[in-house]
Amino acid sequence: MTEPFSFVCDFCGQPTTITEPNYSSGNIDFSTKKSEHEWCGFSYDAVACPNPKCKKLTFKISFVKYGMYRGEFQPVETIQKWDLLPESSAKPQPNYIPKAIRDDYYEACRIRDLSAKASATLARRCLQGMIHDFWSIEKPTLKKEIDALQSEVDVPTWNAIEAVRKVGNIGAHMEKDVNLIIDVEPREAQLLIGLIETLLKEWYVAKHDREEHFKKLEALAQKIATAKKAGKGKGAKVAPAAKI
Ligand SMILES: [Zn+2]
Structure with missing residues (x-):
């Protein structure tokens, strides 16, 4: 049992x-x-x-x-x-995140234990795709793009990015072409994957949730405004303020 x-x-x-x-x-x-x-x-x-x-x-x-x-x-x-x-421990990502970014993330998770090198390469490409798409930052190297993020993101996010960047070969190769295959251990690849998961949540999911919340508020405000307008037109009695 x-x-x-x-x-x-x-x-x-x-x-x-x-x-x-x-x-x-x-x-x-x-x-x-x-x-x-x-x-x-x-x-x-x-x-x-x-x-x-x-x-x-x-x-x-x-x-x-x-x-x-x-x-x-x-x-x-x-x-x-x-x-x-499932084949990997990739977390399901919502469809409003661009497909190319989701695909690189899923693939990086799927091959992490089989080939940490290939996984880390895909993870770096995924991170770069997120910086291009979400922040519209495009520079000659991933390192320069990440540097440009410092003025955009909050301190805890920046500290996490910096911490991952300082680990072994991940940081050492940020200057190079994003598609260059680097030698890393599975746990280093997982660190990059973990950073991507956090940033997907902090950037895309948080933005989407905020927009949805404001849309709901707007719809509710419009509904009340319409109801009030209709009530006035018909000359309906408005409840005394004390009873609302
Ligand atoms: Zn389930």
């Missing part, structure tokens, strides 16, 4: 609590005892998203080492892990 656990669906981004009917897991040990992977096997985890609009299956398998633990022969160490569904 599995205890309920917190889960954020990578397909729809909905945080939720998973209980037994939406979760299953298991282990299978190999019988190839004479191979180099003696006492190995695999384990799987399957989670069905409870969001009725999503219902997607998250499926992961792990190559594991078996051993004795608390008197039972069971997996004791994970050797390798594969995220089969």
Whole structure:
């Protein structure tokens, strides 16, 4: 019996609590005892998203080492892990973000563990695309474009960008062509991906939400103005102010 656990669906981004009917897991040990992977096997985890609009299956398998633990022969160490569904931990991005930027972001996430170099290259191109599109800043190098951002963004955003830029090869190659492949570790590529996720949220999503909020306010104001106008035209009684 599995205890309920917190889960954020990578397909729809909905945080939720998973209980037994939406979760299953298991282990299978190999019988190839004479191979180099003696006492190995695999384990799987399957989670069905409870969001009725999503219902997607998250499926992961792990190559594991078996051993004795608390008197039972069971997996004791994970050797390798594969995220089969979804293929990456990319967060779903709304359609109002330009497709080229979303595609570079998804691709950077998908290949992060397979090729950190390629992932970081796509992530840098994605970041540059965001600076061009959102801020209309275009300079000869990504470094110069990022420098120009300092006067546009708030201090916490600038500090985060600077922190990522100072890490190893990411910063060292900002001067060079954005498409140049740089040698980085998966965790460095993830740092760039994390920065992109934060900036997508802070720039595009925040702007969109603000615009939607103002549109709602405007519509409400118009509705009240129209109702008042109609009320006056018909000579309807206006409720005393004290009762409103
Ligand atoms: Zn979902």
